[in-house]
Amino acid sequence: MESEVKIGLECHAQLLTRSKLFCPCSTDYHNAEPNTHVCAVCLGLPGALPTVNEQAIRYGIKVALALGCEVQPEIIFYRKNYYYPDLPRGFQITQYDFPIAFNGLVRIESDGEEREIRIRRVHIEEDPGRLVYKGTIDTAKYALVDYNRSGIPLVEIVTEPDLRSPKEARIFLNKLRSILEYLGVFNGDLEGAMRVDANISVAGGERAEVKNISSYKGVERALSFEITRQKNLLRRGLKVKQETRHYDEVRGITISMRTKEFEEDYRYFPEPDLVPIRIAESVLDLKAEIPELPDEKRKRFITQYSITPEHATALTSDKHVADFYEAVASRIDPKLSATWIADVLKGELNYRSITMREAIKRLSPDDFVAILRYLKQGIITERGATVLIREMLDRGGKPDEIIKRKKLATISPTEIDVAIDAVIKANKNAVADYLAGKNEALNFLVGQVMKYTRGRAEPKEVRIKLVDKIQAYDLRSDAQ
Helix, strand or coil, rough: HHHEEEEEEEEEEEECEEECCHHHHHHHCCCCEEEEECCCCCCCCCCCCCCHHHHHHHHHHHHHHCCEEEEHHHHHEEEEECCCCCCCEEEEEEEEECCCCEEEEEEECCCCCEEEEEEEEEEEEECCCEEEEECCCCCCCCCEEEEECCCCEEEEECCCECCCCCHHHHHHHHHHHHHHHHHHCCCCCCCCCCCEEEEEEECCCCCCCEEECCCCHEEEEEEEHHHHHHHHHHHHCCCCCCCCEEECCCCCCEEEECCCCCCHHHHEEEECCCCCCCCCHHHHHHHCCCCCCHHHHHHHHHHHHCCHHHHHHHHHHCCCHHHHHHHCCCCCHHHHHHHHHHHHHHHHHHHHHHHHHHHCCCCHHHHHHHHHHCCCCCEECCHHHHHHHHHHHHHHHHHHHHHHHHEEEEECHHHHHHHHHHHHCCCCHHHEEEEECCCHHHHHHHHHHHHHCCCCCHHHHHHHHHHHHHHHHHHHHHHC
């Protein structure tokens, strides 16, 4: 039962600053050669002193405010001491007793019910480097270390153990990603932009921590496996021990890494090379910079555009989709726009595993307005509009040119009549089946007409005309 499960998440999101947290090295390390975005500070060389990136602090405060947290008047950086090859100093600079904020809240929808997930704390820390294994973590004979990521600014958002299932964890992460992207402090499309440590326990057992899960779907799969593993142990009368585990995404399993550390094991103490930072009153004015967030935008869409709550939710879950919708809905029927963007366009994007940020390079709001206008004017059918969207997502181009090249324009009533007559004549058995009460035969005949007209006819119109012509054909047969 879900009530037996408790899940808390520690979410590490990369902040979109141009330089690292404590040095001027560029954060644009993606696609770069290993160990090329480094300096004495982020390599932890003796004598190198850190300097705080003010922009990272401002971004962290914006995140805390957006999550409804209590921003603290003073923050202090601490040393978290532990040894790992990707941690060049032998300690991580993070926050402990004096983080940016405490006590926030995120609301999610799960199985038709609104759930409140409490946020315990929000703080800033530096990212370690990256270990690259030759094979899997438990079979590799060696590992390589890339320090390009060392010192990247992260905001860590820690939840209370309020999540009840792997599905809720995924829903929460999607909501959190949406909020961070609305703030403009995070880009979820970047590799490794968000990583999650999940703490999970089943009634009757100890808590296990699954480290460094790097995808939203991975979190759901890792937690599902871990719940099953822990329940199987308890069912067999074995003990679930407190430990840290690694999620192997290739095999879909968790692997024991070490016994779980406690806070005292890290020997936290204030970072002596960084002074405490007072959060000035002027910085708290950042609240005025918080944009309209997903929940507020959803309510406005329902009121302003008179669309369904389901469409409003689908359209506001991604900032780029919401912006695209508003650009379209401001120029053409908002309800029609909502249906075609939420149901059709988003479905095509999901099928292709691309984001709106990528899609807009080939399919602009202007193009989409043109497609809907052609649809409303009857120049193209719904099927033609779908084909047009697919073609533009796959190959680009302009609507007018594609309509001509692929012959998507609707045909005249006379041409439809000719097509229907030809199909009836060529499929007399199907006509007889329909007249005998087999309604599926009508679907077959409609499909044949659509094939004959290359999808340029409107299926609803074809169906009505087919029935009329078949009935007339049957009456003529009776008269004879």
